[in-house]
Amino acid sequence: MKKNKIVRVFVYIALLFTVFLTACSNSGSKDATRTLTDSMDHKVSVPTEPKRVVGSYLEDYLVAVGVKPVVQWSVKNGSSTQKYLQKDLKKVPLIDYSLPYEAVTKAKPDLILMGTNSAVANGKYNQYKKIAPTYVVKNGNNVSWRAQFLDVAKAVNKTDKAKKVLTKYDKKVKSARSELEEAAPNKSVAVLWVTNNSAFIVSDKSASGLLLYGDLKLKEPDLVKQVSKKxxxxxxxxxxxxxxxxxxxxxxxxxxxxxxSMFKDPIWQNISAVKNDKLFQYGDDSSWQYKGPIAYTEMIDNVLKDIVK
Known part of the structure; x- marks a missing residue:
């Protein structure tokens, strides 16, 4: 009888010890951090598993690796947002692109990602880091979207997922390029944006231009080359x-x-592609003004639908 009592005491102690270890383990994982060096050489202690990420204008990258940000980029009180991402960002509150300190604080982030150096200039970095660990991702004219995507993924500890996303994307690009070479060999394309009765043309080094002329290897018109140089x-x-x-x-x-009114102008109506009914229109809800694996995948589908059919 005495022996059984001793055994029960030991079992009880063992159970308590197990519960203690589990609690310690959970506490450690909850508060675990990693120290990363961002693009501006800040040493940033970031959460190993961030739960509340602010990454204005980096939403495409975050969604692609399975991270839902706590706020989403917008302009003019929500008149402009990344509508092509709304399926994934449904009910995510808007935040002004200028990232006011009060709005960022209200979002209660455990990690803030900044897409440009200018966003933290003039002492702003010190203000943001008081709210939460602030990491400036790779950016600039010489930084590819892929490099920026991988840096965002590194900051949220999703590098393996990001590499899988890029592998899948590259397969899609290869397949699309093959279809386009067969259906539209040596054909040229351009991307225009018309707003407030003014026209803009995309650079060959960014956004949809980088996709069309870089990844898909479609021919670049002379006018696009001229504009892109400046x-x-x-x-x-x-x-x-x-x-x-x-x-x-x-x-x-x-x-x-x-x-x-420019659409009624004879000059517009006599543009070669317009006259030949090779003008394909998309609205503000499309991905054509943005970049990232989700935006580019959607654009590839658009190109194939319109050109290859």
């Missing part, structure tokens, strides 16, 4: 008179001004 942003203003010389076989138009 481009300081993704989109550059271009006059109607210059567009008259646009020798693209196909034009993808992001139409933010359906009633623009």
């Amino acid at each position: 481009a300081t942003a993704d989109w550059s203003a271009v006059s109607l008179e210059k567009l008259a010389k646009l020798d693209a076989d196909y034009i993808f138009l992001v139409n933010s001004d359906k009633d623009a």
Whole structure:
């Protein structure tokens, strides 16, 4: 009888010890951090498993690796958002692109990701890091979207997932390129954006231009080459008179001004692709103004639908 009592005491002690170890383990994983060096050489102690990420204009990358941010980028009180991501960002509150400190604080982030150095200039970095660990991802004219995507993934501890996303994307690009080479050999394309009765053309080094001329290897019109040499942003203003010389076989138009008077102008109507009914229109809800694996995958589907059919 005494022996059984001793055994029960030992079992009880063993159970308590197991519960103690489990509690310690859970506490450790909950508060675990990693120290990373961001693009501006800040040493940042980031959560191993961040739960509340603010990554304004980096949402495509985050969603692609399975991370749902706590707020989403917007302009003018939500008049402009990344609508192509709304299926994944449903009910995620909006935040102004300027990332006001009060709004960021209200979001209660455990990690803040910044997409540009300028976003944390003039002492802003010190303000943001008071709210939560702040990591500036790789950015700049010489940083590819892939490098930025992988850096975002590293910050949220999803590098393996990101590599799988890129592998899948590259397979899609290879297949699409093959289809386009067969259906539209040596054909040229351009991407225009019309808003407030003004036209803009995309640079060959960014956004959809990088996809069309870089990944898909479609031919770049002379006008796009000329504009891209002087481009300081993704989109550059271009006059109607210059567009008259646009020798693209196909034009993808992001139409933010359906009633623009320029569409009735004879110069516009005589642009080669417009005249030959090779103008494909998309609205602000499309991905054509953005970049990232989700945006580019959607664009590839659009290109194949319109050109290969």
